[in-house]
Amino acid sequence: MINDDVLEDIRARIAEREELGIRGLAERLGPADWADIVPRLDETEIAALLEILPDSEISELLGELEPEQAADILETLETDQAADLLEQIDPDDATDIVAELSSEDAEQILQAMEPAEAAEIRELLPYAQDTAGGRMTPAFVAIAPDIRADDAIAMLRRVAEEAETIYYVYVLDPQEKLLGVLSLHHLVLTRPSTPVGDLMVADPLRVQAEADQETAARLLVDNNLLALPVVDDQDRLLGIITQDDIADVLEEEATEDIERLGGSQPLEMPYRVASVPVLVRRRVGWLLFLFLAGLLTTQVLVSFQSRLELVPALTLFIPLIVGIGGNVGSQTATTLVRAIGIGEVDIRDAGWVMLKELATGLLIGLILGLAGLLRGGLAAGLQIGIVVALTILVLTIWSSGVAAVLPLILRKIGFDPAVVSAPFIATLVDATGLLIYLTIAGLVLGAL
Amino acid sequence: MINDDVLEDIRARIAEREELGIRGLAERLGPADWADIVPRLDETEIAALLEILPDSEISELLGELEPEQAADILETLETDQAADLLEQIDPDDATDIVAELSSEDAEQILQAMEPAEAAEIRELLPYAQDTAGGRMTPAFVAIAPDIRADDAIAMLRRVAEEAETIYYVYVLDPQEKLLGVLSLHHLVLTRPSTPVGDLMVADPLRVQAEADQETAARLLVDNNLLALPVVDDQDRLLGIITQDDIADVLEEEATEDIERLGGSQPLEMPYRVASVPVLVRRRVGWLLFLFLAGLLTTQVLVSFQSRLELVPALTLFIPLIVGIGGNVGSQTATTLVRAIGIGEVDIRDAGWVMLKELATGLLIGLILGLAGLLRGGLAAGLQIGIVVALTILVLTIWSSGVAAVLPLILRKIGFDPAVVSAPFIATLVDATGLLIYLTIAGLVLGAL
Numbered sequence: 051m052i053n054d055d056v057l058e059d060i061r062a063r064i065a066e067r068e069e070l071g072i073r074g075l076a077e078r079l080g081p082a083d084w085a086d087i088v089p090r091l092d093e094t095e096i097a098a099l100l101e102i103l104p105d106s107e108i109s110e111l112l113g114e115l116e117p118e119q120a121a122d123i124l125e126t127l128e129t130d131q132a133a134d135l136l137e138q139i140d141p142d143d144a145t146d147i148v149a150e151l152s153s154e155d156a157e158q159i160l161q162a163m164e165p166a167e168a169a170e171i172r173e174l175l176p177y178a179q180d181t182a183g184g185r186m187t188p189a190f191v192a193i194a195p196d197i198r199a200d201d202a203i204a205m206l207r208r209v210a211e212e213a214e215t216i217y218y219v220y221v222l223d224p225q226e227k228l229l230g231v232l233s234l235h236h237l238v239l240t241r242p243s244t245p246v247g248d249l250m251v252a253d254p255l256r257v258q259a260e261a262d263q264e265t266a267a268r269l270l271v272d273n274n275l276l277a278l279p280v281v282d283d284q285d286r287l288l289g290i291i292t293q294d295d296i297a298d299v300l301e302e303e304a305t306e307d308i309e310r311l312g313g314s315q316p317l318e319m320p321y322r323v324a325s326v327p328v329l330v331r332r333r334v335g336w337l338l339f340l341f342l343a344g345l346l347t348t349q350v351l352v353s354f355q356s357r358l359e360l361v362p363a364l365t366l367f368i369p370l371i372v373g374i375g376g377n378v379g380s381q382t383a384t385t386l387v388r389a390i391g392i393g394e395v396d397i398r399d400a401g402w403v404m405l406k407e408l409a410t411g412l413l414i415g416l417i418l419g420l421a422g423l424l425r426g427g428l429a430a431g432l433q434i435g436i437v438v439a440l441t442i443l444v445l446t447i448w449s450s451g452v453a454a455v456l457p458l459i460l461r462k463i464g465f466d467p468a469v470v471s472a473p474f475i476a477t478l479v480d481a482t483g484l485l486i487y488l489t490i491a492g493l494v495l496g497a498l
Numbered sequence: 499m500i501n502d503d504v505l506e507d508i509r510a511r512i513a514e515r516e517e518l519g520i521r522g523l524a525e526r527l528g529p530a531d532w533a534d535i536v537p538r539l540d541e542t543e544i545a546a547l548l549e550i551l552p553d554s555e556i557s558e559l560l561g562e563l564e565p566e567q568a569a570d571i572l573e574t575l576e577t578d579q580a581a582d583l584l585e586q587i588d589p590d591d592a593t594d595i596v597a598e599l600s601s602e603d604a605e606q607i608l609q610a611m612e613p614a615e616a617a618e619i620r621e622l623l624p625y626a627q628d629t630a631g632g633r634m635t636p637a638f639v640a641i642a643p644d645i646r647a648d649d650a651i652a653m654l655r656r657v658a659e660e661a662e663t664i665y666y667v668y669v670l671d672p673q674e675k676l677l678g679v680l681s682l683h684h685l686v687l688t689r690p691s692t693p694v695g696d697l698m699v700a701d702p703l704r705v706q707a708e709a710d711q712e713t714a715a716r717l718l719v720d721n722n723l724l725a726l727p728v729v730d731d732q733d734r735l736l737g738i739i740t741q742d743d744i745a746d747v748l749e750e751e752a753t754e755d756i757e758r759l760g761g762s763q764p765l766e767m768p769y770r771v772a773s774v775p776v777l778v779r780r781r782v783g784w785l786l787f788l789f790l791a792g793l794l795t796t797q798v799l800v801s802f803q804s805r806l807e808l809v810p811a812l813t814l815f816i817p818l819i820v821g822i823g824g825n826v827g828s829q830t831a832t833t834l835v836r837a838i839g840i841g842e843v844d845i846r847d848a849g850w851v852m853l854k855e856l857a858t859g860l861l862i863g864l865i866l867g868l869a870g871l872l873r874g875g876l877a878a879g880l881q882i883g884i885v886v887a888l889t890i891l892v893l894t895i896w897s898s899g900v901a902a903v904l905p906l907i908l909r910k911i912g913f914d915p916a917v918v919s920a921p922f923i924a925t926l927v928d929a930t931g932l933l934i935y936l937t938i939a940g941l942v943l944g945a946l
Contacts, residue, residue, distance in 0.1 A: 054846065085720075086841075203686060206683075206686070206687070207686075207687045216683050217665055217682075217683075234665075234682060234683065234686070235654075235664055235665075235682065238651060238654070238655075238682070238686055239654070239655045267745075271742070271745040274742045276665075276724070276741070293724070293741045294719070294722045296741075296744070296745055297715075297719040297744055297745075297748060300745060300748050300749060300752075301748060301752075301840060304748070304749075304752035304756075305836050305840070307752075307756065308752075308755065308756060308759065308832060308835075308836045309832060309833055309836065311756065311759060311760070311832065311920075312759070312828050312829050312831065312832020312833060312920060313825055313828050313829050313832070313920070314829040314832075314833065317833070320837075320842055321833060321834075321836075321837040321842055321843065322837075322842055322843065326854055326857045326858050326861065327861075329854070329855075329858040330858055330861045330862055330865075333826075333829050333858070333862060334861075334862055334865055334866075336825075336829075337822070337825055337826065337829075337862060337865075337866060338865070338866070338869065340821070340822075340825050341818070341822065341866060341869055341870075344817065344818045344821045344822070345818065345873060347817035347818055347821070348814045348815060348817075348818055348873075348877065351813060351814045351816075351817070352814060352877075355810065355814075358810070358813060359810055362803065362806070362807055365799060365806060365813050365816075366796045366799045366800060366803075367796060368799075368813075368816055368817060369792065369795035369796075369799070369816060369817070369820050369928050369929075369932065370789070370792045370793065370795055370796055372817050372820075372821075373788070373792045373795070373820075373921075373924065373925055373928055374785070374788075374789065374792070376824070376921065376924060377761055377784075377785055377788050377921035377924075377925070378781075378785065380760050380761050380919075380920050380921050381760050381761050381762040381781050381784075381785075381921070383760065384756060384757060384759065384760020384761070384762075385757055385760060385762065385765070385769060386769075387756075388753055388756045388757065388769075389768075389769040389770075392749060392753065393534075394768055394769055394770055395769065395770065398502065406774055406777070407777075409774045410774050410777040410778055410781070413774065413775075413778045413782075414778055414781060414782050414785060417778075417782055417785075417786070418782075418785060418786070418789060421786065421789055422789075425793060425796075429796065429800075471828075471920075472759075472760060472761070472828050472919075472920030472921065472924075473821075473824065473825035473828050473829070473920065476821065476824060476825075476920075476924065477821055477825070480817050480821055481817075484817065
């Protein structure tokens, strides 16, 4: 992250329209620095900055911002300038930005662009952002199988500027179907007259354009590739997904999982740009659902009301006990959801996972139960201490078991296991925890 | 993931010692497939598999397993075979495996290895696994600045087998200090007689070996590099971190954050290999801490005991109300921890973050409060309904505010913000939630 001093320096220079100083700074700042600085400037400052910076710097900067932010900036510009800037951004990033514009603005800007570049964007627009098609770029290098290695290198020299990566070259048949791939280092390290058809790796890994972006990212990562070809249902090469997209994809997917685990719907946008109404909408649904589920606790307490009035000391431990159930469940569920998410366990593992978690729950229940015996005994006598201890033991095992098996089942029936969030599991074991508590109290105290 | 049929097929072939069939399969399986299959075989099956597969397949397989698993397998082999296998694995991965061996086994195997390869591992061993040094590989290509482009390509041709990536070539001075970097495509696309010193990008981005692996990963990702040089404090090039490490690093760090957010210490190993005692140790510390913190709820209830006995209906809503506080806090804290984790917000943003979260809390509080008014009113009369509604409103705002500001403060004072887990924030607002509830009850019901 850029520190405050640099930011203040830039602000001061913008305020004084110090063109040379800003351009000098711009040359030293990397793309990620801009992505950090621009959202912290106000509208007037951004407008001034855009006047000062050369177009090449602006397009680099736009490519690094979140698409929403870049679209907001483009909308403040003249159509022609916006079109010129978009032409200089990688088509996959440019498409994400255009997707955020109103369809009217988008059409105007696309009309003003060079036809070839506008066509690339129009081709990418239909693919949802979170699919392989939405992540791919059409800027790949393709050749026919009968071209010689040295001619291929000569061709690479011509297209190096345009292509997203020249480390892989794709070999296509006349119908644009994918035959094979070869890497720049194979080209360079071979006899110049070899036809590329002899050099290529035939039938390389590929994904369908409709495939989930996470599937594509995992294929790239698991096979240590620099780029992955994306094909249509006729096996024609549409584009490639490159390594530099992977970090974004993995980060996006982890963020979604984390937000779900926290008990809300994923924001699907950076926190910074999420407005208060968006935050409320993403959160309130789950909260209302959990509120309704939480009403069960009230029912349990109503049905045991006479017992609670008879032994008021029982009330004192209610929040503590439901809290423990929730905490234990949250630990187990979170660990399991992540293990499922990265493909480490699935439903076939349910057996040993359950055994492992029940054993862990038993040991933890013994430790916490002892603590509960001490505290309950000191506060309200040995009998209450025993009730608290036994409840903690049973609840810990129960909560571990539910939290272990629920994410596996959800995944099996096609749901995202991350909906078993900490709040979800806590709410789920609240009512059952009370039931266990008050039942054990009845048995131990004989106060039926 | 490999499906069950393939696994059963492999098992059957292993049982029948069907060598050709297994070798044929092995050629079709990718490294990630092995990483999936091997942990699901039992010891006898693994031993049989190792006898059948050629060494080159075994070393590929070991490189893809978790270091702990690979070390377990190595320990079952003869020292000489283990040494031969390790020689064929990338030095950074081999080092991670050696680090998991007992120091006696490690020394025996290192002694039996080729001196050059053993020396590389010994050089990498001292760096902690989660630092840039622990992630780097010494298999980079380095040249002097006065070498011509065509000679450099000829040299690349010779070392292509050994190097981890030949897409970047590093230019060093005679003291091995890093002068610059140039990419294979610059080399290929230039006049053959140009000295590499003229082609290189001078003074490239680099990290210190002691730097955190996440810092290194972010530099690579944010600047779209294929590899990042790692230097010592004299600026001498020690190794490089390549793109294929990034996914692992980002995944590891996200897993750690997720486990913390679930309320336990990070496992720092795959769930599959974590034993029950390990799980208990990682989880019980936080649980005991939260148990102690949760005792505050008992204190609050003790001090309001007379009020609860006077109006027993108040007891019915205790779990519901503390639950809502925890859920709201968990949503906010989780979102914030992630935004901090990916560098989107920091303490400087505390102002607008607080405003945003308080506004969100207010709106959510109004919605949930209304639900509470209905439910409380129906169950126990209008007065209780009003108490429940007001409590939910105040608690929601309070909980949002605490959950928003606490992760920012923790980061500022040098703690991992992810310790503000769902269980942590739930426990924290449990006691304050009860205090708010019973105070409001006192005011509304006049039952002091």
